[in-house]
Amino acid sequence: MRRSFIPTKPGSGMPSNEKYFWQERLLGAGFREYPKDIPHRDWFFDIDAGPIIDGYSPAGNAYAVAACKVNGRFDHAYMITAQVLAACWPLPDGSLLGTRFLSSDEHAPYLGEANMLFLLTRTPVPGVEIRTGGHLPGLVYLTFLFYFGIGAGLIFSAIRGLWRWRRDRARISVPAERLQFGLWVDPAGRGVRVSSGGQSTPRGFHDPACADPA
Numbered sequence: 001m002r003r004s005f006i007p008t009k010p011g012s013g014m015p016s017n018e019k020y021f022w023q024e025r026l027l028g029a030g031f032r033e034y035p036k037d038i039p040h041r042d043w044f045f046d047i048d049a050g051p052i053i054d055g056y057s058p059a060g061n062a063y064a065v066a067a068c069k070v071n072g073r074f075d076h077a078y079m080i081t082a083q084v085l086a087a088c089w090p091l092p093d094g095s096l097l098g099t100r101f102l103s104s105d106e107h108a109p110y111l112g113e114a115n116m117l118f119l120l121t122r123t124p125v126p127g128v129e130i131r132t133g134g135h136l137p138g139l140v141y142l143t144f145l146f147y148f149g150i151g152a153g154l155i156f157s158a159i160r161g162l163w164r165w166r167r168d169r170a171r172i173s174v175p176a177e178r179l180q181f182g183l184w185v186d187p188a189g190r191g192v193r194v195s196s197g198g199q200s201t202p203r204g205f206h207d208p209a210c211a212d213p214a
Helices: 014-021 058-070 074-088 097-101 111-120 138-167 177-197
Strands: 022-024 029-031 043-046 050-053
Touching (some): 014 022, 050 058, 058 074
16 A cells, blocks of 8 residues: 555656545645545644644645645645745745744744745656646635734724824823824834835844855
């Protein structure tokens, strides 16, 4: 049984992997940590793979992006990549907040981002059949709803607070009003600059550890 999963040429192992491991649910799509016919392997914690969620291994599917692209399965790679990028929480400066949380800020702050860069830039091997297609899983839309829901909630809260302030302006006392305004101007200006000017300078360029030894 084990030998049947060992590919003899590029792309030849994908049909077996797809048959026994590929899974599509209402919210997610990807490869299972264990074959479908093994019971009680949907919700648990594995010492190597980490949390197994509805049969999926988040860590394993991150690496599956590279495997799918190398074997020409862009239909699978598209769906998995969309979920991986949504979970990584991209920021306006081009960094990935999710991978930063999983990296050691003291010893290897860019380990997660470097890993994702490697996985997302793999290309198909020569001679492999390219298959395109796929769709956005529900998890991607749910993640976007979470992202923009937080932003919309903050904007709504600010507008509501401004409306209440204008309504009850005569009765509201704002301590250190000019100081508070000044403290808000600087981060607001930085946000406008980042959003309008593209990526900002990565933190690593200012890190002494990244400086030129010469």
